[in-house]
Amino acid sequence: MxxxxxxxxxxxxxxxxxxxxxxxxxxxxxxxxxxxxxxxxxxxxxxxxxxxxxxxxxxxxxxxxxxxxxxxxxxxxxxxxxxxxxxxxxxxxxxxxxxxxxxxxxxxxxxxxxxxxxxxxxxxxxxxxxxxxxxxxxxxxxxGLRPQRRALTREQAQGLIGAATEQAQAPPPRQGRRDQRTELRDAVIVLLLSTLGPRVSELVRANVEDFFTNDGVRYWRIFGKGGRTRDVPLPPGVDAVLQAYLEQGRTPASASGAGSASGDGKALLLSWRGRRLARGDVQAVIDRVQRRVDPEQRRSVTPHGLRHTTATHLLADAVDMDAVRRVLGHSDLSTLGRYRDELPGELEVAMRAHPLLRAKPPR
The missing domain is CATH 1.10.150.130 (Tyrosine recombinase, N-terminal domain)
Incomplete structure (x- = not known):
């Protein structure tokens, strides 16, 4: 009652x-x-x-x-x-x-x-x-009810990386103002997220001076959580696109010092008005590059999903777990488990290449 x-x-x-x-x-x-x-x-x-x-x-x-x-x-x-x-x-x-x-x-x-x-x-x-x-x-x-995995498959990730690389190498369009082109910047964003897996906050905080060269290899000094820093080497293809962006893609407005009063002039990623890119802008950049991907390889993904993609494929390719931990900026190896998604067919591949059943090399 x-x-x-x-x-x-x-x-x-x-x-x-x-x-x-x-x-x-x-x-x-x-x-x-x-x-x-x-x-x-x-x-x-x-x-x-x-x-x-x-x-x-x-x-x-x-x-x-x-x-x-x-x-x-x-x-x-x-x-x-x-x-x-x-x-x-x-x-x-x-x-x-x-x-x-x-x-x-x-x-x-x-x-x-x-x-x-x-x-x-x-x-x-x-x-x-x-x-x-x-x-x-x-x-x-x-x-567990998410309809899609967070990490892209190898084909989907390669499609996105390929679209970003092609966009960076394509000749600039004849239409539109030169100081409003963002193709190289967008390619840098997608390539850094897809291959190094930084947190989106780490990406938008990056300054030009955070990238340095040592013994012919360019590194990115990433300022992460808890005041920790890590120096991560850039893959050669990513380095080449970054160099092109630094030489050609940062707008005349930013190069001439516009926005320097607010510290934006040091930022790696700038809008065509010379302002530091915000976290919310990164998703729009990914979506724009995705539209260049073949529909068969295309799948929507967030910046954090690309972090999962980096971890998943580095670990699936038997890269040392501690090296992956250092790339992602984790303090503990156990945290990697949250970033490791299953890949279709990976167990079958592992069994086909079982280390105990490989043929002995000829003497």
Missing amino acids: RPADLERVTVAEAADRYVELVRAKTVTGALSPATAEVYARDVATLVELAGAGTVLDDLTGEDVDALLLAFARRPDGRRSPASSASRDGAGSGSGPGSGGGQSPSSQARFRRSISALFKHAALAGWVQLNPMAAATVTAKQRG
């Missing part, structure tokens, strides 16, 4: 009241406006998935499980074709196949948001019991 003071509000009514309360907390400084809008967006998604007319108290733990799984499968709207163009010449676009399932971090955020709603609902008398306590879907299960 329900208590007399239970208020059987619908999901939509509960959401409206809760969001109003959350936004009121921004006035007192208890919540930032950005955090409040995140809560509001997630609660609106809950209304959409559960049904506006559903009574909040009727939702069970099984219903919450279904909601969490439904959210995990939703397309990621942050990379929809309707997304606005990136500012300042970075370009825009969403690669083919974009709009996959939600990332684990988005799923965890959604769970926190609706948990906060149900906690308030229990205190306000909208539900008898908090159904989140009966939810059984684990974070691992939700994260």
